Amino acid sequence: MKFRSHTLDNGLEIVAECNDAAYSQGVGFFVRTGARDETDEIAGVSHFLEHMVFKGTPRRSAEDVNREFDELGAHYNAFTSEENTVYYAAVLPEYQEPTIDLLADVMRPSLREDDFEMEKKVIVEEIQMYADQPPFGMDDKIKELHYGKHPLARSVLGTVDSVESLSPEQMRTYFESRYSPGNLFVAAAGKVDFDALVEQVASRCGDWPAQEVSRDIPAPKSGSKFQCVHRESATQQYILQLADAPPSEDEDRYAAKLLATIFGDDSGSRMYWELVDPGLTENASMGHYEYLGAGMFFSWISCDPAAAKANFDRLAKLQEQVENQGFTTEELRQAQSKVKARVVLGSERPRNRLFHVGGNWMQRREYRSVADDLKAVDAVTLADLHRVLKQYPLSSPTTVTIGPLAEWAQAK
Amino acid sequence: MPSTSQVEQRTARTHRFANGLVLIGEPTEAVQSAAFSFMVPNGYSKEPSNRLGLSSLVCDMVLRGAGSRDSRALINDLEILGVERGESVGASQTSFSAATLAANLNDALSIYADILRRPHLPEGQLDAGKLVCLQELRGAEDDPSQRLIVNLRRRAYPEPWGRPSHGDESGITSSTALEVNEYWTRTYQPQGAILGVAGNFCWESLVEHVESLFGDWKAVEGSPITEPTIKQGPVHVSQESNQCHLGIAFPSVPYRDPEYLRAWAMVGVLSGGMSSRLFTEVREKRGLCYTVSASLQTQRDRARVLCYAGTTAERAQETLDVTFAELLRLREGVKAEELERLKARIKSGLIMQQESTSARSSAIARDWYHLERVRSFEELGRLIDELTSADINEFLEAHPPADFVFATLGPAPLKLPESE
Numbered sequence: 001m002k003f004r005s006h007t008l009d010n011g012l013e014i015v016a017e018c019n020d021a022a023y024s025q026g027v028g029f030f031v032r033t034g035a036r037d038e039t040d041e042i043a044g045v046s047h048f049l050e051h052m053v054f055k056g057t058p059r060r061s062a063e064d065v066n067r068e069f070d071e072l073g074a075h076y077n078a079f080t081s082e083e084n085t086v087y088y089a090a091v092l093p094e095y096q097e098p099t100i101d102l103l104a105d106v107m108r109p110s111l112r113e114d115d116f117e118m119e120k121k122v123i124v125e126e127i128q129m130y131a132d133q134p135p136f137g138m139d140d141k142i143k144e145l146h147y148g149k150h151p152l153a154r155s156v157l158g159t160v161d162s163v164e165s166l167s168p169e170q171m172r173t174y175f176e177s178r179y180s181p182g183n184l185f186v187a188a189a190g191k192v193d194f195d196a197l198v199e200q201v202a203s204r205c206g207d208w209p210a211q212e213v214s215r216d217i218p219a220p221k222s223g224s225k226f227q228c229v230h231r232e233s234a235t236q237q238y239i240l241q242l243a244d245a246p247p248s249e250d251e252d253r254y255a256a257k258l259l260a261t262i263f264g265d266d267s268g269s270r271m272y273w274e275l276v277d278p279g280l281t282e283n284a285s286m287g288h289y290e291y292l293g294a295g296m297f298f299s300w301i302s303c304d305p306a307a308a309k310a311n312f313d314r315l316a317k318l319q320e321q322v323e324n325q326g327f328t329t330e331e332l333r334q335a336q337s338k339v340k341a342r343v344v345l346g347s348e349r350p351r352n353r354l355f356h357v358g359g360n361w362m363q364r365r366e367y368r369s370v371a372d373d374l375k376a377v378d379a380v381t382l383a384d385l386h387r388v389l390k391q392y393p394l395s396s397p398t399t400v401t402i403g404p405l406a407e408w409a410q411a412k
Numbered sequence: 413m414p415s416t417s418q419v420e421q422r423t424a425r426t427h428r429f430a431n432g433l434v435l436i437g438e439p440t441e442a443v444q445s446a447a448f449s450f451m452v453p454n455g456y457s458k459e460p461s462n463r464l465g466l467s468s469l470v471c472d473m474v475l476r477g478a479g480s481r482d483s484r485a486l487i488n489d490l491e492i493l494g495v496e497r498g499e500s501v502g503a504s505q506t507s508f509s510a511a512t513l514a515a516n517l518n519d520a521l522s523i524y525a526d527i528l529r530r531p532h533l534p535e536g537q538l539d540a541g542k543l544v545c546l547q548e549l550r551g552a553e554d555d556p557s558q559r560l561i562v563n564l565r566r567r568a569y570p571e572p573w574g575r576p577s578h579g580d581e582s583g584i585t586s587s588t589a590l591e592v593n594e595y596w597t598r599t600y601q602p603q604g605a606i607l608g609v610a611g612n613f614c615w616e617s618l619v620e621h622v623e624s625l626f627g628d629w630k631a632v633e634g635s636p637i638t639e640p641t642i643k644q645g646p647v648h649v650s651q652e653s654n655q656c657h658l659g660i661a662f663p664s665v666p667y668r669d670p671e672y673l674r675a676w677a678m679v680g681v682l683s684g685g686m687s688s689r690l691f692t693e694v695r696e697k698r699g700l701c702y703t704v705s706a707s708l709q710t711q712r713d714r715a716r717v718l719c720y721a722g723t724t725a726e727r728a729q730e731t732l733d734v735t736f737a738e739l740l741r742l743r744e745g746v747k748a749e750e751l752e753r754l755k756a757r758i759k760s761g762l763i764m765q766q767e768s769t770s771a772r773s774s775a776i777a778r779d780w781y782h783l784e785r786v787r788s789f790e791e792l793g794r795l796i797d798e799l800t801s802a803d804i805n806e807f808l809e810a811h812p813p814a815d816f817v818f819a820t821l822g823p824a825p826l827k828l829p830e831s832e
Contacts, residue, residue: 021442023417024764062696070685073756092417092760121699128654128724129702134554233652235553268487279543282551302551334491341494345445345511349767
């Protein structure tokens with residue numbers, strides 16, 4: 001696998017991990033924009049815009065866009081997070097050019113009013129769908145509670161009200177301020193003809209006008225809070241926890257991921273043996289999530305409401321225990337094996353490599369090969385884990401719980 | 413624009429053991445991993461009707477210690493080998509799948525030989541196993557779309573074929589250690605078992621290794637259970653929620669039917685890719701929902717097309733009417749361009765399947781289960797290339813969507829279309 005990169009005159013970067021032995025390629029446009037770049041007035045605009053990108057351009061209707069992707073046999077989708085909006089497709093290599101043609105075109109969407117009003121309904125349906133399923137919006141709520149008024153605490157979906165009040169003009173203003181060639185890039189992985197890719201992107205995107213784009217990255221001021229939300233119609237009780245963790249820029253993120261694997265992977269971890277294996281909870285896990293300037297250790301428990309308080313206490317005890325006693329060499333070795341196997345197995349699909357290549361470029365403007373990642377995982381020591389744990393303790397997180405319990409104090 | 417990518421030439425090899433176990437291997441040097449899918453002839457259709465969920469319970473229990481390893485050592489050793497694993501209970505088969513670095517394949521298989529043949533089924537952990545299964549049941553209650561599909565399947569299939577794999581509370585709680593043991597003895601056996609392996613390995617060495625692990629596995633004479641049928645459940649399940657969930661099912665042909673590919677293509681035109689009919693009519697043009705889909709679900713002897721949509725309660729009637737209208741419109745036939753687009757997606761998917769050893773290992777095991785042979789990539793590619801819209805329309809003439817079954821979940825029932 002070979003890494004190639006190139007920057008167009010207008011600042012648009014193109015990066016690729018080229019693997020001639022692959023059967024397919026993954027390619028995408030990665031935009032440095034998301035919920036954190038919004039204001040209250042336009043809450044949900046990044047995600048709504050992600051939908052609108054597929055609804056047509058000056059030379060293609062929405063129907064044309066859908067039909068052409070399908071004609072290319074593309075497996076494609078898009079997603080929006082607090083920081084990023086990504087549009088990607090996995091295609092056979094011979095479709096590289098038409099795929100770039102289509103993707104580059106939709107990146108300059110028309111945002112027609114009819115399409116806008118129709119798609120608004122779909123977004124509202126999506127919001128309602130998530131509101132009806134666990135964690136019933138508490139993933140947004142916990143960020144608000146933990147970070148207060150911080151950009152990362154913004155909801156990606158927005159609310160029904162904020163979305164309904166959006167206008168195409170507001171979306172266009174947002175689009176023009178964020179989708180500038182210096183604020184997005186093209187990433188590709190797999191069987192990629194890089195020289196042709198540069199030509200193809202340059203011919204479609206080379207004339208996009210460059211524009212200054214900035215982003216505030218204020219240091220978060222987080223505090224441990226607790227909230228119990230009553231939802232009578234739920235069957236299970238859900239407990240979410242959020243604690244600070246190493247951010248994207250921090251090399252300690254490898255240690256953080258291993259720490260999270262040992263403590264809360266959905267199999268073979270401390271949380272698994274204490275809470276899942278004995279059948280005390282339906283799910284109990286913890287993961288590490290990285291953002292610019294902030295990281296999260298995010299934990300999740302779902303269980304019978306009658307057992308919720310006891311499980312909360314068990315988790316607290318596990319957290320206290322690990323802070324007092326640390327981890328063992330055995331645990332670290334096992335987690336390293338597990339994570340390395342996942343990296344290797346994952347690397348066999350170009351689409352997965354696309355997200356690694358794109359993700360690394362997005363957060364750090366850096367390329368990491370599979371070998372680099374394996375080396376970084378192997379290099380983590382117990383001392384690293386304990387250092388991270390000291391700097392980012394698990395034992396005073398923000399907690400939100402939702403379910404049939406009317407009051408937490410009432411739980412036994 | 414026609415594609416030029418070719419599937420890699422790979423040959424599936426087969427070895428039938430005297431005890432009934434079938435081993436299928438499709439080696440390739442193009443990858444660093446190896447994966448297997450081990451199917452044993454245990455599934456929810458074999459559960460006594462007062463022990464629904466017994467298959468899931470056994471599937472949980474076999475991982476609680478096996479051979480020389482207690483439950484902790486078992487999980488830990490699999491993780492040290494870097495095994496990514498999954499277990500799934502189906503109608504007549506329970507699948508154990510695992511993927512790992514090629515060098516660890518044999519060690520992983522040895523551990524699975526213990527799991528399947530020498531599980532401890534520790535009585536002291538039976539309560540824990542039951543709790544895990546009950547937790548899964550409770551969790552399913554909180555996912556409205558999952559609840560809807562469970563109800564739709566129960567209504568669409570004759571007993572016992574539409575049961576949910578997670579069973580029910582009384583079935584799980586009443587299961588005894590003896591029953592778990594007896595059920596495992598009867599159903600985790602080589603007669604009807606299939607082991608599919610894909611990835612970087614040597615066939616001859618694999619046969620030798622599997623022979624050493626499973627050659628002396630004893631087949632068990634089966635005795636089918638005849639059970640009284642269970643009532644299939646109401647059309648509408650009431651739930652206070654923003655969204656209403658609706659399902660429509662109709663019969664189709666199973667995988668081993670010579671016409672399966674035509675049925676599969678028909679469903680692809682309905683719901684594969686964003687230019688498909690349901691996505692276009694229900695979501696794109698009318699904005700009625702975020703999720704709308706149809707899929708062809710096959711068992712060995714029967715199949716159903718299952719359609720689903722989730723929408724806010726006020727728009728549910730319109731969503732149902734528009735979705736149903738699309739099912740009826742299918743009877744008028746599919747267009748050549750719809751099929752061409754679908755073929756492009758299918759071909760991409762086939763070629764990309766080669767990249768994943770775990771996808772391939774479960775595909776070859778599944779092929780054997782349905783067809784008693786493996787379809788090579790080339791054969792499948794050729795069959796798809798040869799398919800025409802006239803073929804599909806011929807199929808639609810003979811098997812128009814009909815005999816619809818409905819299920820809804822939400823604040824209020826809906827007016828059901830009149831089935832023709």
